[in-house]
Amino acid sequence: MNKTVLITGTGRPYALGFNLVRRYLEDGDKVFATIRRPSEALEALKKEYPEKLFILTMDIGSTESVNAAAEEAKALTSHLDLIINNATTASADTMKELPEFDLDQIAPAVNIGAVGPVRVIKAFLPLLKKSPEGALIVNISSEAGSIGKCYRTFYLDYGTEKAALNMLTMTLHNYFKDDPNLNIICIHPGWIRTNPGNTEAPLIPYEHAETLRRLFESRWHDKEGPVFITYEGEAYPW
Ligand SMILES: NC(=O)c1ccc[n+]([C@@H]2O[C@H](COP(=O)([O-])OP(=O)(O)OC[C@H]3O[C@@H](n4cnc5c(N)ncnc54)[C@H](OP(=O)(O)O)[C@@H]3O)[C@@H](O)[C@H]2O)c1
Numbered sequence: 078m079n080k081t082v083l084i085t086g087t088g089r090p091y092a093l094g095f096n097l098v099r100r101y102l103e104d105g106d107k108v109f110a111t112i113r114r115p116s117e118a119l120e121a122l123k124k125e126y127p128e129k130l131f132i133l134t135m136d137i138g139s140t141e142s143v144n145a146a147a148e149e150a151k152a153l154t155s156h157l158d159l160i161i162n163n164a165t166t167a168s169a170d171t172m173k174e175l176p177e178f179d180l181d182q183i184a185p186a187v188n189i190g191a192v193g194p195v196r197v198i199k200a201f202l203p204l205l206k207k208s209p210e211g212a213l214i215v216n217i218s219s220e221a222g223s224i225g226k227c228y229r230t231f232y233l234d235y236g237t238e239k240a241a242l243n244m245l246t247m248t249l250h251n252y253f254k255d256d257p258n259l260n261i262i263c264i265h266p267g268w269i270r271t272n273p274g275n276t277e278a279p280l281i282p283y284e285h286a287e288t289l290r291r292l293f294e295s296r297w298h299d300k301e302g303p304v305f306i307t308y309e310g311e312a313y314p315w
Contacts (some may be wrong), residue, residue, distance in 0.1 A: 078210065081157050083109040083150070085137055085197060086164025088116030093217070093270040094163040096286035102126045104290065108312065109150055111135040111164070137164050137193030138185070140200075147200035149261050156207035158292065162194035162216045167235040174230050183234045190238030195245050198261075211258040213297045216246045218263040218305065225314035243305055243315060255299075260300050264289070267308040280308075 082101045087094035088111040095118060098110045102122070110119055112131045123130050131153055135146035149156075162207065166189040169184035194216050198205075205212040221232050222239025246263040253259040269285055270278040285308070292310055296302060303312030 079105045081154050082159040083157055084161045084163055085111045086183045088112040088119055090118035091273050093259050093269055093282055094107045096282040100286040100290045102129055109133055138189040140196055143196045155203040156164035158208045158212050160214045165190045170307045174232050178233050183237055187241050191241035214261040215293055216242055216263040217266055218242050220265045223314050247304055262296055263305050265307050265313050
């Protein structure tokens with residue numbers, strides 16, 4: 078059965094969000110693709126899928142903006158089956174270590190990368206609850222958010238926001254425990270070539286988006302499996 082899907086952070090044609098949008102559209106699903114500024118690539122895709130693709134403007138760092146987008150979506154769909162919280166941020170200092178790192182960059186990064194996805198979940202929850210076959214929420218995290226596996230001396234902002242996102246995911250997993258129609262996971266998606274110049278990254282966004290789409294399919298109603306997983310579906314240490 079075709080689904081109605083919302084994906085955040087979808088404006089960059091070479092990045093993961095945009096390629097997930099493509100894969101769900103190709104699968105015949107209806108997609109709400111969210112951006113914070115206009116995207117020519119997404120506008121071009123809209124011409125290909127005028128009936129299936131809906132572009133919403135939403136800054137996930139702002140409760141007002143997320144709530145306004147949710148109101149807009151309510152006028153366009155009766156329900157949502159899947160939310161993929163893909164949007165994220167990192168400051169210009171992200172590769173710096175403590176002495177050079179401006180610590181005032183951490184709170185804004187956490188606001189977008191960790192609170193942002195939960196803002197989206199909270200605002201769109203009424204639509205998720207109306208999913209006829211039950212809804213899944215996927216928070217795109219990172220191995221960089223694992224405290225157990227942490228080896229870096231940088232990523233003070235990015236690592237913190239992803240660790241916070243993991244905690245929020247597990248807390249919501251507990252909250253949804255007795256609701257058979259709501260499931261949530263977070264995932265380390267692997268090292269993806271989302272910067273075209275970075276040829277070291279092995280995973281190609283368009284190919285990898287399909288691997289992830291299938292993985293999410295397999296975990297849709299599975300509330301007993303691991304909550305923080307790799308792109309191969311294995312448990313990843315918190
Ligand atoms: N690439 C990898 O190897 C890798 C590895 C591990 C985890 N991940 C995770 O996978 C996801 C996708 O990665 P990516 O490399 O494709 O990401 P990306 O290229 O950095 O794209 C992030 C997206 O988030 C959007 N965004 C940033 N701040 C926002 C805000 N306040 N409101 C709404 N949207 C906002 C950006 O919008 P603009 O285009 O307007 O800036 C952009 O479209 C991320 O969650 C990332 O942490 C990626």
